[in-house]
Amino acid sequence: MVYEAVIRELGGLYDRTWDSFGMLVLELRAENLFALVSRLRDEFGFRLFLDVTAIDYPQRSPRFDVVYHFYSRDHNRRIRLKVPVPEDRPEVASLVSLYGSARFMEREAHEMYGIEFTGNADLRPILLYEGFVGHPLRKDYPMEMEQPIVTYRK
Amino acid sequence: MAMMEYMTTKKDELVGWIRKFSLFPYPFVTACCGMEFMAVSSTLYDTDRFGAALPRFTPRQSDLLMVVGTVSHKEAPILKRVYDQMCEPKWVMAFGACATSGGFYRNYAVLQGIDKIIPVDIYVPGCPPRPESVIDAIMMLQDKISRERHPIFPFEEQQPVKT
Amino acid sequence: MEHPPPIRSFLDKTADPDNVVINIGPSHPATHGTIQIVAELDGETVKRADVHCGYLHRGFEKESENQTYHKVIPYTDRLNYCSALNNNFVYAEAVEKLLGITITPRCRVLRTLLCEYNRIADHITCVAASVMEMGGMTAFLYMMTVRDYIFEHLNHLTGARLTYSYVRIGGLARDLPDGWLARLEEILQFAERYLERIHGMLDRNRIFIDRTRNVAKMTTEHALYWGFTGPTLRSTGLAMDLRKDAPYLAYPELDFEVPVGINGDNYDRYYVRMREVDESISMVRQCVRMLPGGPVSVDDPRVTLPEKERVYTEIEALITHFKLIMEGIRVPAGEVYVAHEAPNGELGFYLVSDGSARPYKLHVRSPSFVHMGGMHTLLEGYQVADVVPTFGSMNMVGGECDR
Numbered sequence: 116m117v118y119e120a121v122i123r124e125l126g127g128l129y130d131r132t133w134d135s136f137g138m139l140v141l142e143l144r145a146e147n148l149f150a151l152v153s154r155l156r157d158e159f160g161f162r163l164f165l166d167v168t169a170i171d172y173p174q175r176s177p178r179f180d181v182v183y184h185f186y187s188r189d190h191n192r193r194i195r196l197k198v199p200v201p202e203d204r205p206e207v208a209s210l211v212s213l214y215g216s217a218r219f220m221e222r223e224a225h226e227m228y229g230i231e232f233t234g235n236a237d238l239r240p241i242l243l244y245e246g247f248v249g250h251p252l253r254k255d256y257p258m259e260m261e262q263p264i265v266t267y268r269k
Numbered sequence: 270m271a272m273m274e275y276m277t278t279k280k281d282e283l284v285g286w287i288r289k290f291s292l293f294p295y296p297f298v299t300a301c302c303g304m305e306f307m308a309v310s311s312t313l314y315d316t317d318r319f320g321a322a323l324p325r326f327t328p329r330q331s332d333l334l335m336v337v338g339t340v341s342h343k344e345a346p347i348l349k350r351v352y353d354q355m356c357e358p359k360w361v362m363a364f365g366a367c368a369t370s371g372g373f374y375r376n377y378a379v380l381q382g383i384d385k386i387i388p389v390d391i392y393v394p395g396c397p398p399r400p401e402s403v404i405d406a407i408m409m410l411q412d413k414i415s416r417e418r419h420p421i422f423p424f425e426e427q428q429p430v431k432t
Numbered sequence: 433m434e435h436p437p438p439i440r441s442f443l444d445k446t447a448d449p450d451n452v453v454i455n456i457g458p459s460h461p462a463t464h465g466t467i468q469i470v471a472e473l474d475g476e477t478v479k480r481a482d483v484h485c486g487y488l489h490r491g492f493e494k495e496s497e498n499q500t501y502h503k504v505i506p507y508t509d510r511l512n513y514c515s516a517l518n519n520n521f522v523y524a525e526a527v528e529k530l531l532g533i534t535i536t537p538r539c540r541v542l543r544t545l546l547c548e549y550n551r552i553a554d555h556i557t558c559v560a561a562s563v564m565e566m567g568g569m570t571a572f573l574y575m576m577t578v579r580d581y582i583f584e585h586l587n588h589l590t591g592a593r594l595t596y597s598y599v600r601i602g603g604l605a606r607d608l609p610d611g612w613l614a615r616l617e618e619i620l621q622f623a624e625r626y627l628e629r630i631h632g633m634l635d636r637n638r639i640f641i642d643r644t645r646n647v648a649k650m651t652t653e654h655a656l657y658w659g660f661t662g663p664t665l666r667s668t669g670l671a672m673d674l675r676k677d678a679p680y681l682a683y684p685e686l687d688f689e690v691p692v693g694i695n696g697d698n699y700d701r702y703y704v705r706m707r708e709v710d711e712s713i714s715m716v717r718q719c720v721r722m723l724p725g726g727p728v729s730v731d732d733p734r735v736t737l738p739e740k741e742r743v744y745t746e747i748e749a750l751i752t753h754f755k756l757i758m759e760g761i762r763v764p765a766g767e768v769y770v771a772h773e774a775p776n777g778e779l780g781f782y783l784v785s786d787g788s789a790r791p792y793k794l795h796v797r798s799p800s801f802v803h804m805g806g807m808h809t810l811l812e813g814y815q816v817a818d819v820v821p822t823f824g825s826m827n828m829v830g831g832e833c834d835r
Contacts, residue, residue, distance in 0.1 A: 135767060135768065135769075136529055136769075162657075163656050163659065163661070165659075165771075165780065165797055166780065166797040168782065168793075168795045170792070171793075184769060184780070184782070184797070186778075188656070188670075188672060191677050191678065193769070214657060214659070215657045215658040215659070215805070215806060216657070216658050216659025216802050216805050216806060218805055219801060219805030220802070223801075227493075239439075241484070241485065241486050242485070242486035242489040242834055242835075243343070243486065243489065244342065244438035245436065245437070245439060245440050246436060246438075251377050251378075251491070252493055252494055256494075258375075258491070258495070259375055259377065260377055261377050261378075261380075262342065263345065263380070263385075264342055264343075264345055264346050264435050265345045265386050267385045267386060268385065268386060268388075297459050298459075299488055299830065300465070300488055300510070300513065300831055301513035301594060301831060303465070304513060304514065304557070305593070305594060307561070307576060308580055308583065308593075311572065311573050311576035311577065311580070312576065313577060313580045324461075339488060339490055341487060341488060341489055341490060343438045343486055343489065344458060344487045346435045346437070346438060347457065347458050347459055347487070349435075373507075374490050374495065376490075376491035376494050377491060377494070378489045378490055378491040379491065397593070397595065399593065
């Protein structure tokens with residue numbers, strides 16, 4: 116019910132849609148993200164922002180896929196959004212003005228992948244520390260490259 | 270002269286006895302081993318029997334630094350600072366596999382063993398270690414403390430006596 | 433100081449010069465793990481708080497991209513280490529969904545039983561630790577005794593006290609040993625007796641009520657805006673529980689109710705957790721009654737190791753065993769998001785597979801991380817001494833928050 120309503124009414128804002136194990140997935144472009152999410156929140160009741168993360172496809176042309184998950188309490192349904200962003204301009208609109216929980220989660224996606232969330236003034240590293248160079252969850256960051264703060268003894 | 274040696278070894282034994290039965294741990298708890306630390310300090314496996322029950326939550330008042338759990342690179346300056354703030358005499362116990370050598374995490378975020386930044390007296394392996402291992406470790410540390418020499422006369426350093 | 437500080441707080445620049453900025457540092461007595469709270473105080477009142485997590489970041493996602501699907505299981509244990517089996521089961525369900533495997537009925541009921549059993553352990557740890565931080569050592573010692581019996585019992589089943597790694601893709605590692613269910617009933621009765629004492633000690637205790645009533649209140653709107661789920665959200669009055677809304681495992685057949693609070697303050701969170709422990713005990717008993725027979729792992733050669741006698745005698749079983757261990761399970765390409773009701777809230781695993789034997793991406797939606805994002809709103813306006821009970825009532829588990 117709500118999935119059909121979403122597909123019908125938000126028709127111009129997304130590019131493709133498919134079903135993933137019972138969850139609706141919408142793929143859209145970065146410029147439509149904020150409008151789509153505000154309509155999802157206000158008209159369809161997707162008031163719980165679950166997660167934002169990114170997937171790194173180094174061989175593909177838009178290198179990153181920023182993935183969002185939302186949950187609607189009234190309809191008891193989840194939805195996933197995928198936004199491909201290129202490597203040279205990895206910018207997406209920030210959802211901080213819509214959901215408070217976006218603050219921490221966007222900080223994590225930024226430091227792990229380098230996705231810039233325009234509109235989020237506070238993109239300090241959260242799981243990593245000041246002085247860490249690089250974005251560890253990208254596929255080209257070697258896993259064992261440590262950047263210690265304290266000099267080792269002996 | 271033998272009387273002097275007898276007195277100094279007795280003095281060392283007395284100091285060792287006092288120190289080993291009044292350990293004040295500073296539990297630097299970070300991760301899953303903290304659950305085992307809570308279990309080892311409570312009723313079924315009790316550290317109070319060994320005198321090491323009362324945790325002092327400031328480094329200035331404690332003498333045993335128990336590093337419990339994984340230390341990441343972000344936490345490492347905090348650990349170094351806490352260690353530096355402790356007063357002599359101090360001992361360090363690396364509790365768990367992650368504190369000993371990084372555990373099974375070998376990546377950009379985990380310090381591969383706390384002995385890269387602070388000297389460690391006793392390592393307790395296990396992920397997490399069983400409480401019996403921890404008690405064994407406390408007893409071995411107590412043996413180590415009781416064997417330490419505290420020289421005050423010059424002849425003690427020149428001719429150390431083994432007890 | 434010899435090394436640069438690992439964090440930068442916005443209070444460095446924006447704090448009012450008349451107020452004091454203190455640091456409730458990452459190594460602090462509240463035994464809930466490593467969180468740094470930089471608070472700006474006006475006297476005793478917290479004006480603003482800046483919460484910093486990440487001191488236990490262990491690179492779970494990067495590690496899991498380099499391990500096979502079975503080797504990731506011990507890493508998932510260490511996420512929410514108070515209730516490790518819950519994390520195991522969510523991960524296994526995500527992989528099983530991509531593979532298209534249905535688990536056996538016995539495995540379903542056993543997984544439900546163990547989920548609820550671990551939920552009991554997690555909630556009593558949370559209550560015990562938070563009450564101890566407020567000064568009541570007795571609750572801590574009682575609950576640690578109960579929890580230790582649970583640990584020893586699960587040690588008998590899985591081989592480990594805390595980080596079990598009991599799940600396998602397609603089932604469980606081994607079946608129940610003899611006498612396990614009888615001991616389970618003894619432990620549940622023991623737990624009920626001790627929980628009676630805790631109720632008697634805390635429910636109408638003047639000091640406890642003064643310290644926790646009307647402290648860190650929140651409304652349902654506020655909770656949803658900041659992303660709270662689990663007992664924290666239910667304490668505000670909204671009965672949102674994944675076990676009822678989107679039932680998984682054997683929850684459709686179980687009869688239980690979802691406790692909700694009234695105000696959303698610390699007292700309600702404590703009480704919701706205690707009621708959930710009661711409900712979990714009754715659910716465990718129901719699972720024991722409805723436990724069917726049969727095998728515990730599904731008999732699919734893609735995932736299950738063949739039995740040892742066949743491995744030693746037949747060549748096909750030997751080769752299957754070898755390939756499953758050395759290469760790992762091959763999971764078809766796809767992506768899936770599976771969420772369960774962990775003791776802290778909604779624990780979700782987002783798994784992206786590219787058809788090889790290693791996950792391409794494995795992301796954990798951890799409830800504690802999101803709670804830390806919203807916790808500063810619960811600290812501001814209250815006193816410094818309320819920081820510790822509030823923080824304790826959130827049940828922030830460091831491994832889950834920082835992964």
